[in-house]
Amino acid sequence: MGGGGIDEIHTVSIHLRMDIDPNRLDWNHLRAFMVTAEAQSLSAAARILGLTQPTLSRQVAALEDRLGLLLFERVGRGLALTDAGREVLTHVQPMGHAAHSATIAASAQRSDLTGWVKITASDIMSATLLPAVISAVRKTAPQLQVEVVATNDISDLMRREADIAIRHMRPEEPDLVARMVREAKGYFYANRSYLDRVGRPNTRADMAKMDWVAYGNIDRMVEYMTGLDIPLTPDNFRTSSADGLVAWEMGRAGLGICPMDESVGAAAPEMEALLPETLQVAFPVWLVAHRELHTSPKIRLVFDMLADAIAAR
Known part of the structure; x- marks a missing residue:
């Protein structure tokens, strides 16, 4: 991609570049940049926008050249925003959200917005x-x-078991349209009354001496937590459920430590995040649909409203 102005990356925003006329910025180029930033992939962004990858790449490069900034750098098979890219994105996203709102308002007037739309998501996201x-x-x-x-x-989705899916992994199927709408955070929570009784952990090793609630497969949780330097064994798990809501409710009942998205944990004042300064897990939230997204007004409407709601969560 094109670029330049690297020395200005840490200090320049669109509004501070006095030599750039905002009226001469092409919205198609700004949208190409925004969708690429959200999808973290040129190929995924091209599918979302219905463009070829070379066309999308040229649009992003044109914006970089116009701004005199390098907006992306390659990381493995994907793309990562530069500091300048993150700054520009903070200005472009409100424009994109306004455009979405206008599109939604216009779509709602269509007479063919009838019938069923099926959404699949985790039990916790479905409920909250x-x-x-x-x-x-x-x-x-x-x-x-x-x-x-x-x-x-x-x-x-390829077998049409759902029209829209909310996932935490980027899909590999080429016929699916995916957009990363949020980088979420999770913490490890325990009921305050349980902590008052057994004491609050000061280290990860302390957490390995406490009771835990398992989400599904205990061996996988042991392996995952060991990777976070919390050396659990199956004996730490005194309760378990494959249902995330049930497991969370058991944690709220004081039966042990359990992980949870921060937006859900914040809504439960009786739950306390453990070692929040040093122990958190980041995970992406992807919105996925079949290519029919581009031709079905009802699926597009629900997809866009979901994207806005998850991004604001």
Whole structure:
């Protein structure tokens, strides 16, 4: 991609570049940059925008040349924003959200926004996020019907088991459109009454002496936590459930430590994050749909409203 102005990366924003006329910035180039930043991949962004990859690359390069900044750098098979890219993105995303809102408002006036749209997501996200989003969808398009498939298994969009999926991994299938809409954080929580009884851990080794609640396969959790320098054994897990909501409720009941998305944990004042300054887990939230997204107004409407809700979560 084109670039330049590397010495200015840490200090320059669009609004501070007095030599650039904002009216001469091409919205198509700004949108290409924004979607590429969110998808972290040229090929994925090209699928979202319905462009060829070379065309998308040229649009991003044109914006870099216009701004005199390097916006992306390659990291392995993907792309990462430079400091300048992150700064520019903070200005471009509100424009993108405004465009989404206008598109949603226009789409809602269409007479063909009827029938079912099926969304699949984890049980926790289905319970904590989707009811509010579906309520907004119903107000925007009253004739739409929405089904939620609450499962921790990944439904196969290629077999049309769902129209839209919320996942924590980027899909590999070329016929799917994916957008990373949020980089979420999780912490390890325990009920305050449990901590009052057994004491609060000061180190990760202290956490290995406490009771834990397992989400699903205990051996996998042991392996994962060991990788985080918390040397658990199967004996640490005194309770377990494959259902994330059930496991969380057991943690809230004081039965041990359990991981949770920070947005859910923050809504439970009786739960306390353990070692929050040094122990957190980051995970992406991907919104995925079939290519029909580009031709189905109802799927596009729900997809866009989900993207806005997850990004603001």
